[in-house]
Amino acid sequence: GKTVSLDDGTANISLEVPADFSTTTAEFQLIQISDDDVLAETGNPSDLTAANNHTYSLVALTNLNTAITNFDEAITVTITYDDSEVSSLVESSLVIYRWDGSSWNALTSCSVDESANTVTCQTSNFSTFVLFGEAVSSSSSSTGGRAAPPPPSLGSGSVEKTIPMHDS
Numbered sequence: 090g091k092t093v094s095l096d097d098g099t100a101n102i103s104l105e106v107p108a109d110f111s112t113t114t115a116e117f118q119l120i121q122i123s124d125d126d127v128l129a130e131t132g133n134p135s136d137l138t139a140a141n142n143h144t145y146s147l148v149a150l151t152n153l154n155t156a157i158t159n160f161d162e163a164i165t166v167t168i169t170y171d172d173s174e175v176s177s178l179v180e181s182s183l184v185i186y187r188w189d190g191s192s193w194n195a196l197t198s199c200s201v202d203e204s205a206n207t208v209t210c211q212t213s214n215f216s217t218f219v220l221f222g223e224a225v226s227s228s229s230s231s232t233g234g235r236a237a238p239p240p241p242s243l244g245s246g247s248v249e250k251t252i253p254m255h256d257s
Contacts, residue, residue: 095119099142099174102218105165115149115157122146127188127217134186134193134221141174143220156215163211166196168220170206178222185210188217 090110094103100121124144133139147166149157166185175183183201185208186193196210196218208220 093117093119095121095145096169099171100145101169102143102145102147103167103169104147105167107162107164110160110162110164111149111157112161113151113157115151118146118148118150120146120148122217124219127219131188131193131217134195136223137186137221138178138224140170140178140183140220140222143168143170143174145218147215147218149215158214158216160213160215163197163213165209166212166218167207167209170208170220172206175220175222177225179225180222182223183208184221185212186219186221187212187214188219189214190216193219193221 090105090107092103092105095101096103098121100119102119102121104117104119106117121142122144124139124141127144128139149160151157168185170183180203181201184199185196187196188194196212199208199210201208212218
């Protein structure tokens with residue numbers, strides 16, 4: 090297995106990829122994308138708010154036109170956040186969600202480490218991922234679930250990294 094990570098600016102996500110994730114060789118592409126653009130298209134899961142700066146597109150490519158969307162073995166996804174990015178959210182409620190094309194689905198086996206500022210979950214599928222949590226009570230937050238402005242949209246300063254992965 091290998092670790093694949095994107096740690097640049099506000100982007101901070103890593104993948105633990107087991108050696109037998111797939112029978113096919115793939116390159117992993119991690120892209121930080123605009124929170125606002127994604128949520129304008131998809132909306133939020135019920136009663137949840139997106140953490141600022143933690144919306145990603147994750148892709149495993151076998152060639153330029155073919156993606157692996159399901160894995161034989163689950164991949165561990167870890168998002169590391171700054172306190173300011175989740176200041177309007179209940180930190181213990183943070184969960185990584187995956188968009189399946191029609192709805193948001195919470196990833197499985199999630200854990201929040203509040204002292205390390207990480208959320209770690211398992212996934213067997215790739216697409217768009219967002220870190221969501223419950224908003225703190227409105228009396229203690231007037232930001233409407235946002236701690237700071239969103240990152241730039243893809244193509245205007247977004248962060249992207251492609252890393253070749255080969256099966257063992």
